Amino acid sequence: MSERPLLVFDFDGVIVDGMAEYWWSSWHASCSLGADGSGLTSDVVPDAFRALRPWVHHGWEMVLLAAELPGLDLQHWINDYAGQQRRAMDLRGWQPDQLQSVLDHTRQEAVRSDRSAWLALHRPFPGLVERLQSLDGEGVDWAVLTTKSEAFTAELLESLTLKPWRLDGREAGAKPEVLRRLQSQRRVHSFIEDRRATLETVCTTPGLESLQCWLVRWGYLKPSDLIGLPPRIQLIDLIAFAKPLAHWQ
Structure with missing residues (x-):
């Protein structure tokens, strides 16, 4: 492993x-x-x-x-x-x-x-491509877990010159179950998502107790999504995301 x-x-x-x-x-x-x-x-x-x-x-x-x-x-x-x-x-x-x-x-x-x-028509958020490309230099791998089809997501990633360690599309199943399978193969440090409800489900899934969850401020959020977050879900903005992983807070 x-x-x-x-x-x-x-x-x-x-x-x-x-x-x-x-x-x-x-x-x-x-x-x-x-x-x-x-x-x-x-x-x-x-x-x-x-x-x-x-x-x-x-x-x-x-x-x-x-x-x-x-x-x-x-x-x-x-x-x-x-x-x-x-x-x-x-x-x-x-x-x-x-x-x-x-x-x-x-x-x-x-x-x-x-x-x-x-x-x-699919535009990367500012600085995202460069930041993902820099993770390898920090000794960090990254993967994509999406409800889009795997083939279409792969094409979009290729158009952005991005090469994740792994890609799981909607065909792989529900996100919590995919994360559980990944945990059996790798030390999954964090899951980064823009849907609060998905993160809340992940937090209550047995086997994912050690997984850190991040809610991105730049995603598609309701105003209420930022209020009263559970302890295991932390907000992250683009400024913090650009910092080394050890300095995320």
Whole structure:
């Protein structure tokens, strides 16, 4: 077993900011379903869409948001996201599987027609690429654990000239279980994620008691995500992340 510490990173919202891609694909998907996209363009992410991204758990939800945006009351959605979502779906007569299928097709067509432009919609957060590339010099390995497909994530990482020690996509299973398997192979030092609920689940998973969890300030966070964090979940910002691992705090 290697003695080098291993850092495990989520991908979206930690290494890469996919907001431009989320909006581009969601807007095109909603328009293909007959939604009124007037006043909006695919290349400018609306503030309301950006603000509601932390509430999104599944891709299809973004298609609904894109369709609703022209008349959306942001505060109502923030106060009752699930309720507003149900009402909007019922009024439109849409189903989650239907929206997910259209979104997947939109993305597939974008990749087929102009792959390089599609990849360019995924932008690394400032300094992330250079920092990850520098970890080897500190004697630290790093891995990626994401809910994106492994093949697509691998292509994005390659486009950024990033080579993790290991990559696990959604096909590998739930994040806590993947982390448990990794713990049996390596000394996993930390898990770095932008979804508080995921970190809370990891913290309560047997076998992961020694794993340090970090919630990144630069990710897709709700204001409430920063309040009353459990002791094992610590916040980290880009300034602290740029420091050697021994100095993270």
